[in-house]
Structure formats: structure tokens, C-alpha cells
Amino acid sequence: MSRIDQRGVFVDLGQERPQVPARARNMSPIVPRASIHGRALVVVVAIMTFLASMTTGAVLLVSASASEWQSDVASEITIQVRPQAGRDIERDAAAVAAAMQGQPGIVEVRPFTKDESAKLLEPWLGSGLSLEELPVPRVIVARVQPGTPFDLAALRSRVAQAAPGASVDDHRAWIERMRSMTGATVLAGLGIIGLVIVATIISVSFATRGAMAANRPIVEVLHFVGAGDRYIANHFLRHFLRLGLQGGVLGGGLAMLFFGFSESIAGWFSGTPVGDQFAALLGTFSLRPSGYVVLAAQAVMIAAITAVAARQTLFATLNDIE
Amino acid sequence: MVRFENVGLRYGLGPEILRDLNFQIPAHSFQFLTGPSGAGKTSLLKLLFLSLRPTRGLVNLFSHDVSLLSKDEIADLRKRIGIVLQDFRLLDHMTTYENVALPFRVMGRNESSYRKEVIDLLRWVGLGERMDALPPILSGGEKQRAAIARAVISRPQLLLADEPTGSVDPTLGRRLLRLFIELNKSGTAVIIATHDIALMDQYDARRLVLHQGRLHVYE
Numbered sequence: 001m002s003r004i005d006q007r008g009v010f011v012d013l014g015q016e017r018p019q020v021p022a023r024a025r026n027m028s029p030i031v032p033r034a035s036i037h038g039r040a041l042v043v044v045v046a047i048m049t050f051l052a053s054m055t056t057g058a059v060l061l062v063s064a065s066a067s068e069w070q071s072d073v074a075s076e077i078t079i080q081v082r083p084q085a086g087r088d089i090e091r092d093a094a095a096v097a098a099a100m101q102g103q104p105g106i107v108e109v110r111p112f113t114k115d116e117s118a119k120l121l122e123p124w125l126g127s128g129l130s131l132e133e134l135p136v137p138r139v140i141v142a143r144v145q146p147g148t149p150f151d152l153a154a155l156r157s158r159v160a161q162a163a164p165g166a167s168v169d170d171h172r173a174w175i176e177r178m179r180s181m182t183g184a185t186v187l188a189g190l191g192i193i194g195l196v197i198v199a200t201i202i203s204v205s206f207a208t209r210g211a212m213a214a215n216r217p218i219v220e221v222l223h224f225v226g227a228g229d230r231y232i233a234n235h236f237l238r239h240f241l242r243l244g245l246q247g248g249v250l251g252g253g254l255a256m257l258f259f260g261f262s263e264s265i266a267g268w269f270s271g272t273p274v275g276d277q278f279a280a281l282l283g284t285f286s287l288r289p290s291g292y293v294v295l296a297a298q299a300v301m302i303a304a305i306t307a308v309a310a311r312q313t314l315f316a317t318l319n320d321i322e
Numbered sequence: 323m324v325r326f327e328n329v330g331l332r333y334g335l336g337p338e339i340l341r342d343l344n345f346q347i348p349a350h351s352f353q354f355l356t357g358p359s360g361a362g363k364t365s366l367l368k369l370l371f372l373s374l375r376p377t378r379g380l381v382n383l384f385s386h387d388v389s390l391l392s393k394d395e396i397a398d399l400r401k402r403i404g405i406v407l408q409d410f411r412l413l414d415h416m417t418t419y420e421n422v423a424l425p426f427r428v429m430g431r432n433e434s435s436y437r438k439e440v441i442d443l444l445r446w447v448g449l450g451e452r453m454d455a456l457p458p459i460l461s462g463g464e465k466q467r468a469a470i471a472r473a474v475i476s477r478p479q480l481l482l483a484d485e486p487t488g489s490v491d492p493t494l495g496r497r498l499l500r501l502f503i504e505l506n507k508s509g510t511a512v513i514i515a516t517h518d519i520a521l522m523d524q525y526d527a528r529r530l531v532l533h534q535g536r537l538h539v540y541e
Contacts, residue, residue, distance in 0.1 A: 026427060225424050225472070
């Protein structure tokens, strides 16, 4: 412009007024932060992240407890020796125990004594029970070396030879049920997380449309000065990514605090009947560090979903604005 | 630079408001676009600015058939066009300086490369002491000048102005017209839409007259 000034081309209308030193700088953002009413969106994303984190945490706890139960149960085999007419149950039990000792893969065989069998039945039949008068089967528990291939058919055949009235239970049916239950829990959790993500996308989409409607004049002016859709979308996207991250950190952080606090409470009640019940159901109620990493990753994922949903809506809306 | 061939425009299913437009805008030319209110001046400017597509005919801009352009290509072409609208369209959250510097910012240029240029232009249009003011506190004339400064700051090849002197007094109107004339002398093709005959009488230039949807060119 100074070239033109020297030629005296433009009329300096400002000469009528005293000139002041220019301090002007580009300080304002292209899209004003206050024009995007983000508080509601942060709250929505925070709630969604919290719900998703709670679901994921619960699924992780149940899965961990179920796999603990499964490994406990799978490492045991129970043999019942039923009383049969004309046979001495004590001798049969001893023969079965001896047969099992020789089976490869079995590291411990523990026949339940009469008193122990009576204790097992005590909740149903009361104390002071005399097993002599009842045809109560004898139980033998064998512990299997974890991770070794185990020939169950050979064991059944050995046990049947030792005592025709004995049956072998490797808890397979129970494990299958546990597996189904765990799978159902994980599926239900994934379903809830899916719904939460869909609800988040819809909320973000509405918020984005609202923000675009509120900032339509800005978008139009940016178009006038030659800004492309990508340039405009990127300026809006920064806001939505920030809002998504705020919501994700808030919701995910609260969920982590909840699990950390619950773990502490479980620790305080450890050894009490209530604590034992919880421990039986949900293990140690501990998410472990990997669980917290999963929750943090999930919060980042929801923030990213917020940004992607906003981006899609931005481009769709920009097509309608000239 | 601009060529219209048999161009027609209608909104929705309504009547054709622009019919059989055939004209050219040569580079470095200066013309007034005039006609009664509602004749379609603003619609024609929007066609020239690519914010409307013709319902029929060919619009060729900077040697591009506009019907074949993608949105990104349209955005690139708009960087070569400056536009001044009747309602100024300044961004209220930005200072006068930032509004005028906006085209450079959108181009991705470093502020240090254009800051002096923007400040000089603001001083030239009499907004030297209003650089840090926000548009809501500017007068109508100041807004008009800021809008004009924004349109010309990047030295567009084509300048479109819709009633650019509508909000200012006659004296300032004459000064702004002179600004457009000088810009034209520096190489920009200028189209000023106005129904202010007094303004047109001040400068002997080509006139494009819209009447009943048709364009008559008076060289």
C-alpha cells in the first residue's frame, strides 16, 4: 500500500483525525469460544463417559472374578463314591483314591473323611449326624496340575474299575454356565456402551447443529473471504474436541475415583461377613492398573467420537450454508 | 474475465427473475450495475460471487465454467473476488483490524507479512483510530469503510459492491467512489451495484441496467 500512498492514489480519509499508534493484532479466534454453548455438551459427554466407564469397569470386574472362579473350579475334579449293596464304601473310596494317585496330571488327592462329609451336609441335615444310618456318598477331591493336558476318559475308566458306584465330575457343565454368564455380561456391557456411544453422537450432532446455526453469519463471512469448508470446519472442530476432552476427563475421572473408592471400602470391610460376600461375588473389587488404562482409553475414545461426530455434522451443515 | 451466456435464474418454482443475460466483464474494467429496486441486482452479484448457481445458461469466471467447480475450487476463486454487501457482514467479535485482515488470515499468511498493509489501508479509509474497536460500536459509515477495506485488502481481480455508498453521506460517498476508481486503476475490475444516479453521474463508466429481468449494457 505504501507504493500507492507515494503515488497519492488513495484518499487518506484519516487525515482529518489524529492518528494513534496501532496496537492492533490478531487476538480473536475465528470462531468465538463463547458462541458455542459448550457447558451442556460437556455435561452430556461427562455423563455418557461416566456411564460407559461404569459399565466397562463392571464388565472387567465380573470377567476377572469369573475367570478366577473358572480357574479354581477347572483345577479340581470331584469323585463321588456312592454306597452300593454288597460293597464296602470305605474300601471303594480308598481304591478310587489309590487309582487316582497313579493318574498323570493329578498333583493332590484328598478323600473327605466321614466327619468332613457330615460337615458338608450340616446346613441341610443339622449337626450330630450319623453317616452310618444314611446312604451318603463319599467325596474325593483331586487337584489337577494347571496347564497340563489331562486324560479324563482314562481317569473315568480307572475309577469305574476301582469302584462301579463312583462318578467323576470335572465341573465342565458349571464352567460352561459360568462362561455363558460371563459372555452374556460382556455382551450386555458392550450393548450399553454401544447405546451410550449412539446417544453421545446424537447429542454432539444436535449441539454441533446448534453451534453452526448460532454462528451462521461467521460461516457466511468466512465463505465470502474465500475460506473452504475444511478451514471453517477445523476452527469449529477445535472447540468440540476440547469440549469432548473436558467431558471425557470429567466423566472418566469420576468413574476412576468411584472404582478407587470402592476398592478402598472393600479393603476396609475385608474379613467381615459383608466383605467376604462381596469378595466371593466380585473378587477383590480391584480394577488393576490395566483396568484404569482401559477406562482412560475409553474416555479418550469418547472425546474422539465427539470430535468425529461434530466433524461429520459440520461438513453436512456447511453444505447447506452459502 | 467474466462471461455470461443465456443465463437465467429463478428461485424454486417461481418466475425467472433474471432472463437471457449475455454480457462480459473485461479485466481492469469499471461498471455500474443499476436498475429499480427488486430488479435482481443483488441476485446478479450473487451469481458473480458464486453463491448462487444459474438455473440455465453458462457462467464463465476466470476461464472456469462455474457449473463444473467443486466447493474447494469455488473457495479458491472467491479469494480472487472482493465483495462489499449492503449489510456489511463484519464479524462482531473481531476488531476492525481483525475484520480487515481476515482474508489474509484465511489464506494462511503470517501476520507479520500483512500487518503494515492492513494498518495503512485502515488509515487510508479513515479508520486509523478505530482499529481496535468492535463493529457494534462503529457508525454505519465506519462499518461501510471497514467492509470496503476488507474487500480490497487482498487486491482482488474483481470487486463487487452492493450499494457501497448507501450508508454514508454524499461527501463520504464521493470519497468511497474515488477509492473504487483508484483501485480500478491499479488493475481491479469493479462492479458497483447502485440505484444512486447522482453517484453514477460522478464517473463516466459503463452501465449495466437491469430491467424486468433483462440486462441492457450501455458502453
